[in-house]
Amino acid sequence: MRHRFQTLGTSMKVLVLGLFLIVMVFPLYWITITSLKPSDEIFSIPLKYWPANLSFDNFINIFNISNFHIYIMNSLIVSLTAALAVLMVAVLSAYVLARHQFRGSKQIMYAFFMTQMIPAFIGFAPLYIMMSHFGLLNKLYSLMIVYTAGLIPFCTIMLRGFFHRIPSSLEEAAMIDGCSRLTALIRVILPVMLPGIAATFIFAFVQNWNELFLSIMFIDQESSKTIPVAMNGFITKFNIDWGPMSSGAVLSVIPTIIIFAFCQKLIVGGLTQGAEKG
Amino acid sequence: MKNTAKIKKPLSGQSKFIFFCLLPAIVLVGMFTFYPFFRGIGMAFQKYTLFDLTDIHFIGLENFRTIFAQPQFLQALSNSFYWVFISLICQFVIGFILALLLKKPFKGRGIYQGFVFYSWAMSGFLIGIIWRWMLNGQIGVMNDLLLKVGLIEERIGFLSDPKWSLASVIVANIWYGIAFFAIMLLAALQSIPDDLYESAGIDGANWLHKLFYVTIPYIMPTIIASTLLRVIWIFNFPDIIYAMTNGGPAGSTHILATYMMDKIMFGGDYGQAAAAGVIMIILLAMYTIFYLTATKSGKGADF
Numbered sequence A: 001m002r003h004r005f006q007t008l009g010t011s012m013k014v015l016v017l018g019l020f021l022i023v024m025v026f027p028l029y030w031i032t033i034t035s036l037k038p039s040d041e042i043f044s045i046p047l048k049y050w051p052a053n054l055s056f057d058n059f060i061n062i063f064n065i066s067n068f069h070i071y072i073m074n075s076l077i078v079s080l081t082a083a084l085a086v087l088m089v090a091v092l093s094a095y096v097l098a099r100h101q102f103r104g105s106k107q108i109m110y111a112f113f114m115t116q117m118i119p120a121f122i123g124f125a126p127l128y129i130m131m132s133h134f135g136l137l138n139k140l141y142s143l144m145i146v147y148t149a150g151l152i153p154f155c156t157i158m159l160r161g162f163f164h165r166i167p168s169s170l171e172e173a174a175m176i177d178g179c180s181r182l183t184a185l186i187r188v189i190l191p192v193m194l195p196g197i198a199a200t201f202i203f204a205f206v207q208n209w210n211e212l213f214l215s216i217m218f219i220d221q222e223s224s225k226t227i228p229v230a231m232n233g234f235i236t237k238f239n240i241d242w243g244p245m246s247s248g249a250v251l252s253v254i255p256t257i258i259i260f261a262f263c264q265k266l267i268v269g270g271l272t273q274g275a276e277k278g
Numbered sequence B: 001m002k003n004t005a006k007i008k009k010p011l012s013g014q015s016k017f018i019f020f021c022l023l024p025a026i027v028l029v030g031m032f033t034f035y036p037f038f039r040g041i042g043m044a045f046q047k048y049t050l051f052d053l054t055d056i057h058f059i060g061l062e063n064f065r066t067i068f069a070q071p072q073f074l075q076a077l078s079n080s081f082y083w084v085f086i087s088l089i090c091q092f093v094i095g096f097i098l099a100l101l102l103k104k105p106f107k108g109r110g111i112y113q114g115f116v117f118y119s120w121a122m123s124g125f126l127i128g129i130i131w132r133w134m135l136n137g138q139i140g141v142m143n144d145l146l147l148k149v150g151l152i153e154e155r156i157g158f159l160s161d162p163k164w165s166l167a168s169v170i171v172a173n174i175w176y177g178i179a180f181f182a183i184m185l186l187a188a189l190q191s192i193p194d195d196l197y198e199s200a201g202i203d204g205a206n207w208l209h210k211l212f213y214v215t216i217p218y219i220m221p222t223i224i225a226s227t228l229l230r231v232i233w234i235f236n237f238p239d240i241i242y243a244m245t246n247g248g249p250a251g252s253t254h255i256l257a258t259y260m261m262d263k264i265m266f267g268g269d270y271g272q273a274a275a276a277g278v279i280m281i282i283l284l285a286m287y288t289i290f291y292l293t294a295t296k297s298g299k300g301a302d303f
Helices: A002-035 A057-065 A068-099 A105-115 A120-134 A140-164 A169-176 A181-192 A194-210 A213-218 A227-233 A242-276 B003-007 B013-043 B062-068 B071-102 B109-121 B124-134 B141-149 B162-190 B194-202 B207-235 B239-244 B256-267 B270-294
Strands: none
Touching (some): A002 A242, A002 B071, A002 B124, A068 A105, A068 A181, A068 A194, A068 A227, A105 B013, A120 B013, A120 B256, A120 B270, A140 A213, A169 A181, A181 A194, A181 B013, A194 A242, A213 A227, A213 B256, A242 B124, B013 B270, B062 B071, B062 B270, B071 B207, B071 B256, B109 B162, B124 B162, B124 B239, B162 B207, B194 B207, B239 B256
Protein backbone atom coordinates (compact mmCIF):
# COMPACT_ATOMS: atom_id res chain seq x y z
CA MET A 1 0.00 0.00 0.00
CA ARG A 2 2.68 2.41 1.07
CA HIS A 3 4.68 1.49 -1.98
CA ARG A 4 1.78 2.27 -4.29
CA PHE A 5 1.33 5.68 -2.68
CA GLN A 6 4.97 6.39 -3.25
CA THR A 7 4.86 5.56 -6.95
CA LEU A 8 1.70 7.62 -7.29
CA GLY A 9 3.46 10.48 -5.54
CA THR A 10 6.49 10.14 -7.75
CA SER A 11 4.52 10.14 -10.97
CA MET A 12 2.54 13.17 -9.80
CA LYS A 13 5.82 14.89 -9.06
CA VAL A 14 7.23 14.06 -12.47
CA LEU A 15 4.02 15.27 -14.10
CA VAL A 16 4.04 18.62 -12.29
CA LEU A 17 7.76 19.14 -12.89
CA GLY A 18 7.22 18.38 -16.58
CA LEU A 19 4.39 20.90 -16.76
CA PHE A 20 6.55 23.56 -15.13
CA LEU A 21 9.31 22.85 -17.59
CA ILE A 22 7.00 23.36 -20.58
CA VAL A 23 5.47 26.53 -19.18
CA MET A 24 8.86 28.05 -18.35
CA VAL A 25 10.67 27.07 -21.53
CA PHE A 26 7.92 27.72 -24.07
CA PRO A 27 8.19 31.55 -24.30
CA LEU A 28 11.91 31.36 -25.03
CA TYR A 29 11.31 28.53 -27.49
CA TRP A 30 8.61 30.51 -29.25
CA ILE A 31 10.64 33.69 -29.73
CA THR A 32 13.59 31.63 -30.98
CA ILE A 33 11.41 29.73 -33.46
CA THR A 34 9.89 33.00 -34.64
CA SER A 35 13.32 34.45 -35.26
CA LEU A 36 14.24 31.43 -37.40
CA LYS A 37 11.20 31.69 -39.68
CA PRO A 38 11.24 33.51 -43.01
CA SER A 39 9.17 36.66 -42.61
CA ASP A 40 6.15 35.46 -44.61
CA GLU A 41 5.95 32.40 -42.40
CA ILE A 42 5.93 34.53 -39.24
CA PHE A 43 2.59 36.04 -40.18
CA SER A 44 0.94 33.06 -41.83
CA ILE A 45 -1.84 30.93 -40.42
CA PRO A 46 -1.91 28.07 -39.53
CA LEU A 47 0.97 28.70 -37.18
CA LYS A 48 3.98 26.46 -37.59
CA TYR A 49 5.45 25.16 -34.38
CA TRP A 50 8.59 24.28 -36.24
CA PRO A 51 9.67 26.42 -39.19
CA ALA A 52 9.17 24.70 -42.56
CA ASN A 53 12.27 26.42 -43.88
CA LEU A 54 14.82 27.35 -41.27
CA SER A 55 16.11 30.77 -42.19
CA PHE A 56 18.63 33.17 -40.73
CA ASP A 57 17.21 36.10 -42.69
CA ASN A 58 16.01 37.90 -39.59
CA PHE A 59 19.48 37.74 -38.09
CA ILE A 60 21.10 38.99 -41.29
CA ASN A 61 18.43 41.65 -41.67
CA ILE A 62 18.85 43.12 -38.24
CA PHE A 63 22.47 43.91 -38.99
CA ASN A 64 21.46 45.44 -42.33
CA ILE A 65 18.61 47.63 -41.19
CA SER A 66 20.30 48.75 -37.98
CA ASN A 67 23.76 49.08 -36.47
CA PHE A 68 23.21 46.13 -34.21
CA HIS A 69 26.92 45.39 -33.91
CA ILE A 70 27.41 48.88 -32.47
CA TYR A 71 24.57 48.38 -29.99
CA ILE A 72 26.08 45.11 -28.84
CA MET A 73 29.48 46.75 -28.33
CA ASN A 74 27.93 49.68 -26.46
CA SER A 75 25.92 47.41 -24.22
CA LEU A 76 29.00 45.33 -23.47
CA ILE A 77 31.16 48.38 -22.71
CA VAL A 78 28.59 49.99 -20.44
CA SER A 79 27.60 46.81 -18.62
CA LEU A 80 31.16 45.64 -17.99
CA THR A 81 32.53 49.03 -16.94
CA ALA A 82 29.67 49.77 -14.60
CA ALA A 83 29.80 46.27 -13.10
CA LEU A 84 33.54 46.61 -12.44
CA ALA A 85 33.12 50.09 -11.00
CA VAL A 86 30.31 49.08 -8.69
CA LEU A 87 32.34 46.11 -7.52
CA MET A 88 35.33 48.26 -6.58
CA VAL A 89 33.21 50.79 -4.69
CA ALA A 90 30.96 48.23 -3.02
CA VAL A 91 33.80 45.95 -1.88
CA LEU A 92 35.31 48.82 0.10
CA SER A 93 32.06 50.04 1.62
CA ALA A 94 30.80 46.52 2.36
CA TYR A 95 34.09 45.62 4.02
CA VAL A 96 34.11 48.48 6.53
CA LEU A 97 30.38 48.14 7.17
CA ALA A 98 30.85 44.45 7.93
CA ARG A 99 33.87 44.89 10.19
CA HIS A 100 33.14 48.09 12.09
CA GLN A 101 30.40 49.62 14.15
CA PHE A 102 30.79 53.36 14.22
CA ARG A 103 28.69 56.48 14.51
CA GLY A 104 26.49 56.53 11.41
CA SER A 105 27.14 52.96 10.26
CA LYS A 106 23.57 51.94 11.04
CA GLN A 107 22.19 55.01 9.30
CA ILE A 108 24.19 54.24 6.19
CA MET A 109 22.76 50.73 6.07
CA TYR A 110 19.24 52.11 6.56
CA ALA A 111 19.83 54.62 3.77
CA PHE A 112 21.03 51.83 1.49
CA PHE A 113 17.97 49.72 2.26
CA MET A 114 15.77 52.76 1.67
CA THR A 115 17.06 53.16 -1.87
CA GLN A 116 15.40 49.86 -2.73
CA MET A 117 12.02 51.42 -2.04
CA ILE A 118 12.40 54.54 -4.17
CA PRO A 119 10.23 54.47 -7.31
CA ALA A 120 12.86 54.89 -10.03
CA PHE A 121 11.01 57.50 -12.04
CA ILE A 122 10.83 60.06 -9.27
CA GLY A 123 14.48 60.93 -9.78
CA PHE A 124 14.39 60.76 -13.56
CA ALA A 125 13.64 64.37 -14.38
CA PRO A 126 16.29 65.73 -11.99
CA LEU A 127 18.81 63.18 -13.31
CA TYR A 128 18.07 64.20 -16.85
CA ILE A 129 18.61 67.85 -16.01
CA MET A 130 21.86 66.98 -14.20
CA MET A 131 23.19 64.98 -17.12
CA SER A 132 22.41 67.73 -19.57
CA HIS A 133 24.28 70.18 -17.30
CA PHE A 134 27.29 67.88 -17.33
CA GLY A 135 26.98 67.58 -21.11
CA LEU A 136 26.68 63.80 -20.79
CA LEU A 137 23.44 63.25 -22.67
CA ASN A 138 23.91 60.82 -25.54
CA LYS A 139 27.20 59.69 -24.01
CA LEU A 140 27.77 56.22 -22.64
CA TYR A 141 29.41 57.79 -19.54
CA SER A 142 25.98 58.91 -18.35
CA LEU A 143 24.81 55.30 -18.22
CA MET A 144 28.01 54.04 -16.63
CA ILE A 145 27.69 56.59 -13.83
CA VAL A 146 24.02 56.09 -13.02
CA TYR A 147 24.24 52.30 -13.29
CA THR A 148 27.21 52.25 -10.94
CA ALA A 149 25.58 54.55 -8.42
CA GLY A 150 22.26 52.73 -8.65
CA LEU A 151 23.72 49.32 -7.84
CA ILE A 152 26.05 50.36 -5.01
CA PRO A 153 23.48 49.94 -2.22
CA PHE A 154 22.30 46.46 -3.17
CA CYS A 155 25.79 45.18 -3.97
CA THR A 156 27.08 46.58 -0.69
CA ILE A 157 24.34 44.76 1.22
CA MET A 158 25.11 41.58 -0.70
CA LEU A 159 28.89 41.73 -0.23
CA ARG A 160 28.54 42.65 3.42
CA GLY A 161 26.81 39.31 3.90
CA PHE A 162 29.82 37.54 2.40
CA PHE A 163 32.33 39.46 4.52
CA HIS A 164 30.41 38.43 7.63
CA ARG A 165 31.19 34.81 6.84
CA ILE A 166 34.93 35.36 6.82
CA PRO A 167 36.56 35.48 10.24
CA SER A 168 38.40 38.73 10.87
CA SER A 169 41.27 36.72 12.36
CA LEU A 170 42.30 36.12 8.75
CA GLU A 171 43.21 39.71 7.99
CA GLU A 172 44.49 40.28 11.52
CA ALA A 173 47.04 37.55 10.94
CA ALA A 174 48.03 39.13 7.65
CA MET A 175 48.43 42.49 9.30
CA ILE A 176 50.64 41.08 12.02
CA ASP A 177 52.78 39.77 9.18
CA GLY A 178 53.19 43.39 8.10
CA CYS A 179 50.47 43.84 5.52
CA SER A 180 48.63 47.16 5.47
CA ARG A 181 44.88 47.11 5.91
CA LEU A 182 44.23 47.51 2.19
CA THR A 183 46.79 44.93 1.09
CA ALA A 184 45.36 42.50 3.64
CA LEU A 185 41.94 43.06 2.13
CA ILE A 186 43.11 42.64 -1.45
CA ARG A 187 45.64 39.85 -1.01
CA VAL A 188 44.05 37.77 1.74
CA ILE A 189 40.32 38.40 2.07
CA LEU A 190 39.20 38.87 -1.51
CA PRO A 191 40.64 35.59 -2.80
CA VAL A 192 38.76 33.73 -0.07
CA MET A 193 35.45 35.28 -1.05
CA LEU A 194 35.93 35.02 -4.78
CA PRO A 195 32.60 33.20 -5.28
CA GLY A 196 30.76 36.05 -3.58
CA ILE A 197 32.60 38.62 -5.66
CA ALA A 198 31.88 36.74 -8.87
CA ALA A 199 28.20 36.43 -7.97
CA THR A 200 27.98 40.15 -7.27
CA PHE A 201 29.77 41.02 -10.49
CA ILE A 202 27.48 38.83 -12.58
CA PHE A 203 24.42 40.19 -10.85
CA ALA A 204 25.54 43.76 -11.60
CA PHE A 205 26.39 42.91 -15.20
CA VAL A 206 22.98 41.35 -15.85
CA GLN A 207 21.19 44.30 -14.27
CA ASN A 208 23.13 46.76 -16.43
CA TRP A 209 22.65 44.70 -19.55
CA ASN A 210 18.88 44.63 -19.02
CA GLU A 211 18.26 48.22 -17.94
CA LEU A 212 15.80 50.05 -20.17
CA PHE A 213 14.32 53.35 -19.04
CA LEU A 214 17.43 55.33 -18.09
CA SER A 215 19.03 54.39 -21.38
CA ILE A 216 15.96 55.42 -23.37
CA MET A 217 16.02 58.75 -21.62
CA PHE A 218 19.72 59.57 -21.90
CA ILE A 219 20.52 58.07 -25.30
CA ASP A 220 19.03 59.04 -28.60
CA GLN A 221 22.02 59.12 -30.88
CA GLU A 222 22.70 56.16 -33.16
CA SER A 223 26.37 55.74 -32.20
CA SER A 224 25.60 55.56 -28.47
CA LYS A 225 22.55 53.31 -28.49
CA THR A 226 22.58 50.21 -26.35
CA ILE A 227 20.58 47.10 -27.22
CA PRO A 228 17.49 47.98 -25.12
CA VAL A 229 17.31 51.46 -26.67
CA ALA A 230 17.49 49.95 -30.14
CA MET A 231 14.91 47.28 -29.32
CA ASN A 232 12.63 49.97 -27.98
CA GLY A 233 13.01 51.67 -31.35
CA PHE A 234 11.57 48.61 -33.08
CA ILE A 235 8.26 49.41 -31.38
CA THR A 236 6.46 51.99 -33.42
CA LYS A 237 3.29 53.62 -32.29
CA PHE A 238 1.00 51.04 -33.86
CA ASN A 239 3.06 48.01 -34.56
CA ILE A 240 6.14 45.97 -34.05
CA ASP A 241 8.27 44.60 -36.82
CA TRP A 242 8.40 41.08 -35.46
CA GLY A 243 11.12 39.77 -37.74
CA PRO A 244 14.00 41.94 -36.48
CA MET A 245 12.39 42.19 -33.05
CA SER A 246 12.50 38.43 -32.54
CA SER A 247 16.08 38.09 -33.75
CA GLY A 248 17.09 41.11 -31.63
CA ALA A 249 15.45 39.51 -28.63
CA VAL A 250 17.35 36.27 -29.16
CA LEU A 251 20.67 38.07 -29.66
CA SER A 252 20.19 40.21 -26.58
CA VAL A 253 19.29 37.30 -24.37
CA ILE A 254 22.16 35.04 -25.43
CA PRO A 255 24.88 36.54 -23.19
CA THR A 256 22.79 36.51 -20.03
CA ILE A 257 21.49 33.01 -20.71
CA ILE A 258 25.03 31.73 -21.26
CA ILE A 259 26.22 33.36 -18.06
CA PHE A 260 23.24 31.92 -16.25
CA ALA A 261 23.80 28.44 -17.67
CA PHE A 262 27.42 28.34 -16.55
CA CYS A 263 27.18 30.19 -13.27
CA GLN A 264 23.72 29.22 -12.13
CA LYS A 265 24.90 27.68 -8.88
CA LEU A 266 27.17 30.61 -8.14
CA ILE A 267 24.52 33.25 -8.78
CA VAL A 268 21.73 31.48 -6.99
CA GLY A 269 23.98 30.71 -4.04
CA GLY A 270 25.32 34.25 -4.03
CA LEU A 271 21.94 35.93 -4.12
CA THR A 272 20.42 33.80 -1.42
CA GLN A 273 23.44 33.80 0.89
CA GLY A 274 24.13 37.48 0.46
CA ALA A 275 20.54 38.40 1.16
CA GLU A 276 20.27 36.00 4.08
CA LYS A 277 22.38 38.10 6.36
CA GLY A 278 20.86 41.39 5.20
CA MET B 1 27.49 61.10 6.04
CA LYS B 2 28.13 61.56 9.72
CA ASN B 3 31.80 60.86 9.23
CA THR B 4 32.35 64.40 8.05
CA ALA B 5 31.97 65.43 11.66
CA LYS B 6 34.75 63.05 12.60
CA ILE B 7 37.13 64.50 10.12
CA LYS B 8 37.70 67.63 12.17
CA LYS B 9 39.27 65.66 14.97
CA PRO B 10 42.70 64.33 14.28
CA LEU B 11 42.01 61.06 12.55
CA SER B 12 43.33 57.79 13.76
CA GLY B 13 44.51 55.42 11.06
CA GLN B 14 41.42 53.34 11.52
CA SER B 15 38.83 56.05 11.11
CA LYS B 16 40.74 57.40 8.15
CA PHE B 17 40.52 53.96 6.56
CA ILE B 18 36.79 53.72 7.25
CA PHE B 19 36.22 57.20 5.90
CA PHE B 20 38.04 56.67 2.63
CA CYS B 21 36.45 53.28 2.05
CA LEU B 22 32.97 54.72 2.41
CA LEU B 23 33.55 57.99 0.60
CA PRO B 24 33.03 56.82 -3.01
CA ALA B 25 29.87 54.90 -2.15
CA ILE B 26 28.35 57.74 -0.18
CA VAL B 27 29.23 60.41 -2.71
CA LEU B 28 27.88 58.44 -5.67
CA VAL B 29 24.69 57.27 -3.97
CA GLY B 30 24.11 60.72 -2.51
CA MET B 31 24.62 62.46 -5.80
CA PHE B 32 22.82 60.11 -8.18
CA THR B 33 20.16 58.52 -5.99
CA PHE B 34 19.29 60.71 -3.03
CA TYR B 35 19.77 64.13 -4.59
CA PRO B 36 17.49 63.38 -7.59
CA PHE B 37 15.06 61.70 -5.21
CA PHE B 38 14.68 64.74 -2.96
CA ARG B 39 14.74 67.08 -5.91
CA GLY B 40 11.96 64.95 -7.45
CA ILE B 41 9.89 65.22 -4.27
CA GLY B 42 10.31 68.98 -4.49
CA MET B 43 8.97 68.93 -8.04
CA ALA B 44 5.73 67.39 -6.78
CA PHE B 45 4.92 70.77 -5.27
CA GLN B 46 5.96 72.81 -8.30
CA LYS B 47 4.49 73.60 -11.66
CA TYR B 48 7.17 71.89 -13.69
CA THR B 49 6.36 71.02 -17.29
CA LEU B 50 8.79 70.31 -20.08
CA PHE B 51 6.89 72.61 -22.43
CA ASP B 52 7.20 75.63 -20.26
CA LEU B 53 10.50 75.44 -18.40
CA THR B 54 10.63 79.23 -18.01
CA ASP B 55 7.63 79.13 -15.73
CA ILE B 56 8.55 76.93 -12.81
CA HIS B 57 7.02 77.88 -9.49
CA PHE B 58 5.68 76.55 -6.23
CA ILE B 59 2.01 75.58 -6.42
CA GLY B 60 1.43 73.71 -3.16
CA LEU B 61 -0.80 70.67 -3.52
CA GLU B 62 -2.16 71.60 -6.95
CA ASN B 63 -0.47 68.64 -8.70
CA PHE B 64 -2.00 66.23 -6.21
CA ARG B 65 -5.45 67.73 -6.71
CA THR B 66 -5.06 67.49 -10.48
CA ILE B 67 -4.05 63.84 -10.60
CA PHE B 68 -6.67 62.78 -8.06
CA ALA B 69 -9.26 64.30 -10.39
CA GLN B 70 -8.05 62.13 -13.28
CA PRO B 71 -9.93 58.85 -13.79
CA GLN B 72 -6.78 57.39 -15.30
CA PHE B 73 -4.84 57.96 -12.08
CA LEU B 74 -7.58 56.38 -9.97
CA GLN B 75 -7.67 53.39 -12.29
CA ALA B 76 -3.87 53.09 -12.06
CA LEU B 77 -4.20 53.17 -8.28
CA SER B 78 -6.67 50.29 -8.16
CA ASN B 79 -4.82 48.39 -10.91
CA SER B 80 -1.63 48.65 -8.82
CA PHE B 81 -3.41 46.84 -6.04
CA TYR B 82 -4.47 43.90 -8.26
CA TRP B 83 -1.13 43.89 -10.05
CA VAL B 84 0.80 43.57 -6.80
CA PHE B 85 -1.30 41.16 -4.83
CA ILE B 86 -2.48 38.74 -7.50
CA SER B 87 1.06 38.60 -8.91
CA LEU B 88 2.57 38.13 -5.48
CA ILE B 89 0.22 35.41 -4.27
CA CYS B 90 0.48 33.37 -7.48
CA GLN B 91 4.26 33.81 -7.72
CA PHE B 92 4.64 32.75 -4.12
CA VAL B 93 2.35 29.71 -4.21
CA ILE B 94 3.70 28.37 -7.51
CA GLY B 95 7.29 29.16 -6.54
CA PHE B 96 6.79 27.38 -3.22
CA ILE B 97 5.40 24.26 -4.88
CA LEU B 98 8.33 24.24 -7.29
CA ALA B 99 10.80 24.66 -4.43
CA LEU B 100 9.20 21.78 -2.49
CA LEU B 101 9.45 19.53 -5.55
CA LEU B 102 13.09 20.43 -6.05
CA LYS B 103 14.10 19.97 -2.43
CA LYS B 104 15.14 16.33 -2.72
CA PRO B 105 18.02 15.81 -5.14
CA PHE B 106 17.26 13.81 -8.26
CA LYS B 107 19.16 13.00 -11.40
CA GLY B 108 19.44 16.05 -13.63
CA ARG B 109 18.17 18.48 -11.01
CA GLY B 110 20.87 21.03 -11.82
CA ILE B 111 19.99 21.11 -15.50
CA TYR B 112 16.29 21.19 -14.71
CA GLN B 113 16.82 24.20 -12.47
CA GLY B 114 18.68 25.93 -15.29
CA PHE B 115 15.64 25.55 -17.53
CA VAL B 116 13.05 26.73 -15.04
CA PHE B 117 15.09 29.50 -13.40
CA TYR B 118 16.57 31.21 -16.45
CA SER B 119 13.84 33.88 -16.55
CA TRP B 120 15.78 35.51 -13.73
CA ALA B 121 18.47 36.54 -16.21
CA MET B 122 16.07 38.16 -18.68
CA SER B 123 14.90 41.75 -18.66
CA GLY B 124 11.32 42.66 -17.88
CA PHE B 125 11.21 44.52 -21.15
CA LEU B 126 12.17 41.44 -23.16
CA ILE B 127 9.74 39.24 -21.30
CA GLY B 128 7.01 41.78 -21.98
CA ILE B 129 7.90 41.76 -25.68
CA ILE B 130 7.83 37.96 -25.86
CA TRP B 131 4.47 37.74 -24.11
CA ARG B 132 3.11 40.51 -26.29
CA TRP B 133 3.99 38.35 -29.27
CA MET B 134 2.51 35.20 -27.76
CA LEU B 135 -0.73 36.97 -26.77
CA ASN B 136 -1.19 38.71 -30.12
CA GLY B 137 -4.89 38.79 -31.01
CA GLN B 138 -4.51 37.63 -34.61
CA ILE B 139 -1.45 35.43 -34.88
CA GLY B 140 -0.56 34.86 -31.25
CA VAL B 141 0.40 31.34 -30.31
CA MET B 142 -1.72 31.45 -27.14
CA ASN B 143 -4.89 31.90 -29.16
CA ASP B 144 -3.79 29.13 -31.49
CA LEU B 145 -3.17 26.73 -28.61
CA LEU B 146 -6.45 27.53 -26.86
CA LEU B 147 -8.34 27.04 -30.14
CA LYS B 148 -6.61 23.72 -30.72
CA VAL B 149 -7.45 22.47 -27.24
CA GLY B 150 -11.02 23.70 -27.70
CA LEU B 151 -11.09 26.04 -24.70
CA ILE B 152 -12.12 29.00 -26.85
CA GLU B 153 -14.16 29.30 -30.03
CA GLU B 154 -12.69 32.48 -31.44
CA ARG B 155 -9.51 34.45 -30.92
CA ILE B 156 -9.29 36.71 -27.91
CA GLY B 157 -7.71 40.16 -28.06
CA PHE B 158 -5.76 39.55 -24.86
CA LEU B 159 -4.00 42.89 -25.03
CA SER B 160 -6.48 44.91 -27.06
CA ASP B 161 -9.62 44.07 -25.10
CA PRO B 162 -9.80 45.99 -21.79
CA LYS B 163 -11.60 43.00 -20.27
CA TRP B 164 -8.53 40.82 -20.70
CA SER B 165 -5.62 43.24 -20.74
CA LEU B 166 -4.92 43.56 -17.02
CA ALA B 167 -5.22 39.81 -16.46
CA SER B 168 -2.83 39.25 -19.38
CA VAL B 169 -0.06 41.47 -18.07
CA ILE B 170 -0.46 39.92 -14.62
CA VAL B 171 -0.03 36.42 -16.07
CA ALA B 172 3.23 37.49 -17.72
CA ASN B 173 4.41 38.98 -14.44
CA ILE B 174 3.56 35.80 -12.53
CA TRP B 175 5.55 33.80 -15.04
CA TYR B 176 8.50 36.11 -14.53
CA GLY B 177 8.47 36.04 -10.73
CA ILE B 178 8.08 32.30 -10.07
CA ALA B 179 11.83 31.75 -10.38
CA PHE B 180 12.62 34.37 -7.74
CA PHE B 181 10.46 32.73 -5.09
CA ALA B 182 11.49 29.22 -6.06
CA ILE B 183 15.18 30.17 -5.71
CA MET B 184 14.79 31.95 -2.37
CA LEU B 185 12.50 29.32 -0.85
CA LEU B 186 14.56 26.41 -2.13
CA ALA B 187 17.64 27.81 -0.41
CA ALA B 188 15.65 28.17 2.81
CA LEU B 189 14.20 24.66 2.53
CA GLN B 190 17.62 23.16 2.13
CA SER B 191 18.74 24.72 5.39
CA ILE B 192 16.13 22.81 7.41
CA PRO B 193 17.90 20.13 9.47
CA ASP B 194 16.75 16.59 8.61
CA ASP B 195 16.33 15.50 12.22
CA LEU B 196 13.40 17.93 12.58
CA TYR B 197 11.52 15.81 10.04
CA GLU B 198 12.72 12.59 11.61
CA SER B 199 11.41 13.46 15.05
CA ALA B 200 8.15 14.72 13.53
CA GLY B 201 7.91 11.38 11.71
CA ILE B 202 8.40 9.46 14.96
CA ASP B 203 5.56 11.50 16.45
CA GLY B 204 3.39 10.19 13.61
CA ALA B 205 3.15 13.36 11.54
CA ASN B 206 2.10 12.97 7.92
CA TRP B 207 3.46 15.18 5.14
CA LEU B 208 0.75 17.81 5.62
CA HIS B 209 1.57 18.11 9.33
CA LYS B 210 5.23 18.31 8.50
CA LEU B 211 4.57 21.06 5.98
CA PHE B 212 2.58 23.23 8.39
CA TYR B 213 4.35 22.45 11.68
CA VAL B 214 7.96 22.02 10.57
CA THR B 215 8.64 23.43 7.12
CA ILE B 216 6.65 26.65 7.08
CA PRO B 217 7.52 27.81 10.62
CA TYR B 218 11.19 27.10 9.99
CA ILE B 219 11.40 29.15 6.82
CA MET B 220 9.05 31.91 8.04
CA PRO B 221 11.79 34.58 8.21
CA THR B 222 12.61 33.95 4.55
CA ILE B 223 8.93 34.03 3.61
CA ILE B 224 8.42 37.35 5.39
CA ALA B 225 11.55 38.99 4.00
CA SER B 226 11.04 37.79 0.44
CA THR B 227 7.35 38.72 0.24
CA LEU B 228 8.05 42.14 1.74
CA LEU B 229 10.83 42.89 -0.73
CA ARG B 230 8.83 41.47 -3.58
CA VAL B 231 5.79 43.68 -2.97
CA ILE B 232 7.96 46.77 -3.12
CA TRP B 233 9.66 45.50 -6.20
CA ILE B 234 6.51 44.52 -8.14
CA PHE B 235 4.85 47.79 -7.18
CA ASN B 236 7.76 49.74 -8.68
CA PHE B 237 8.12 47.54 -11.75
CA PRO B 238 6.83 49.08 -15.00
CA ASP B 239 8.93 47.15 -17.57
CA ILE B 240 6.57 44.30 -18.45
CA ILE B 241 3.49 46.52 -18.77
CA TYR B 242 5.43 49.11 -20.75
CA ALA B 243 6.51 46.46 -23.27
CA MET B 244 3.17 44.66 -23.49
CA THR B 245 0.56 47.42 -23.58
CA ASN B 246 2.19 50.68 -22.51
CA GLY B 247 -0.78 51.14 -20.22
CA GLY B 248 -3.40 50.65 -22.93
CA PRO B 249 -5.95 50.01 -24.19
CA ALA B 250 -7.57 53.15 -22.81
CA GLY B 251 -5.45 53.15 -19.66
CA SER B 252 -6.81 49.77 -18.60
CA THR B 253 -3.37 48.38 -17.71
CA HIS B 254 -1.73 51.41 -16.16
CA ILE B 255 -0.33 50.92 -12.70
CA LEU B 256 1.10 53.84 -10.74
CA ALA B 257 4.62 53.12 -11.97
CA THR B 258 3.64 53.19 -15.66
CA TYR B 259 1.30 56.12 -15.14
CA MET B 260 4.23 58.05 -13.72
CA MET B 261 6.51 57.00 -16.57
CA ASP B 262 3.87 58.05 -19.07
CA LYS B 263 3.66 61.50 -17.47
CA ILE B 264 7.44 61.93 -17.77
CA MET B 265 8.21 60.35 -21.11
CA PHE B 266 5.13 61.35 -23.08
CA GLY B 267 3.31 63.98 -21.06
CA GLY B 268 6.38 66.00 -20.06
CA ASP B 269 4.69 66.97 -16.80
CA TYR B 270 7.39 66.41 -14.21
CA GLY B 271 5.33 68.00 -11.44
CA GLN B 272 2.37 65.66 -11.78
CA ALA B 273 4.64 62.67 -12.29
CA ALA B 274 6.48 63.52 -9.09
CA ALA B 275 3.20 63.90 -7.23
CA ALA B 276 2.27 60.35 -8.30
CA GLY B 277 5.72 59.26 -7.09
CA VAL B 278 5.20 60.83 -3.68
CA ILE B 279 1.90 58.98 -3.35
CA MET B 280 3.70 55.75 -4.25
CA ILE B 281 6.30 56.32 -1.56
CA ILE B 282 3.63 57.05 1.05
CA LEU B 283 1.77 53.85 0.12
CA LEU B 284 4.95 51.78 0.28
CA ALA B 285 6.00 53.26 3.61
CA MET B 286 2.56 52.55 5.08
CA TYR B 287 2.64 49.03 3.72
CA THR B 288 6.13 48.34 5.07
CA ILE B 289 5.30 49.59 8.54
CA PHE B 290 2.03 47.68 8.59
CA TYR B 291 3.66 44.49 7.33
CA LEU B 292 6.54 44.57 9.77
CA THR B 293 4.20 45.25 12.67
CA ALA B 294 1.72 42.59 11.63
CA THR B 295 4.42 39.95 11.25
CA LYS B 296 6.14 41.19 14.41
CA SER B 297 9.47 40.94 12.67
CA GLY B 298 10.65 44.42 13.48
CA LYS B 299 13.85 42.66 14.42
CA GLY B 300 14.33 41.62 10.81
CA ALA B 301 15.10 45.20 9.89
CA ASP B 302 17.56 45.58 12.72
CA PHE B 303 21.22 45.30 11.96
